[in-house]
Amino acid sequence: MTILPFDALACPLDGGRLQAIGKSWCCDAGHSFDVARQGYVHLLPVQNKRSKDPGDNKQMVAARQRFLNQGFYQPIAEAVNQAVLSDLPDKGTVNVLDAGCGDGYYLRFLASAVQTSQELALLGVDISKWAVLAAAKQNGGSRWVVGSNANLPVLPETLDRVLCLFGFPVYGEFARVLKPGGQIVQVDAGPGHLRELREVVYAELKAQKEQEQPAPGGFHYLGSERVQYDLVLHEKEQVADLLAMTPHLYRASAEGRARAEGLQSLTVSVDVLLRRYEKA
Structure with missing residues (x-):
């Protein structure tokens, strides 16, 4: 399999095609965006930020990176790979976007773990x-961009697959950038996901019921798959990293966080639902 960087980028200010010129990406209107020394490009205009430093902070990213690189969510990554690579176009390069890619774990796993003759642009x-x-820093073979799902810096109808893994789907944008017949691969937490950790950090758990979600407008529902298994964390640091990479770190009270910090080990349930939608 050949891995290529995805190049059909759009200017976040006017939507025009961006072209790589030297160490910058430029559009015909004269907007220019420099490539950072590490190889990524920042395509999130200041006026589109909701805070000075949006998204996960440095500590949360480091915790997620340590946790995922130990393979704890590998069964989820394997299910994502299977969903991404099913029903691929017979010819041409397959363009894949991870919308909310985090530290790039799932794209790295896709690039390294699958053996096919297909070309993938990531x-x-x-x-x-x-x-x-x-x-x-971990993978220079893909294209990495600071941007927002609400205004993806991608040209219309250029993608074959959009991944939204534990993220915030913006279906209108996904429909805009997907080719006809392109697919969304979406992973969300199920009602039992990390229940044992939640029981530690919250005084009381709210009952969670799984709700049927209709296909978003402009999409057909293709099917779903449940991924469930027990995850055994043997070290205090692994428990701390798991908590730090979830929203429960900030939602829990100080007492709840203190209880989690006292854990030396923990067995938690992984319960996620993978759904696939096809653009009409």
């Missing part, structure tokens, strides 16, 4: 500059 986009920086 693009990772995340609103956190720390996440994109970590991704670019």
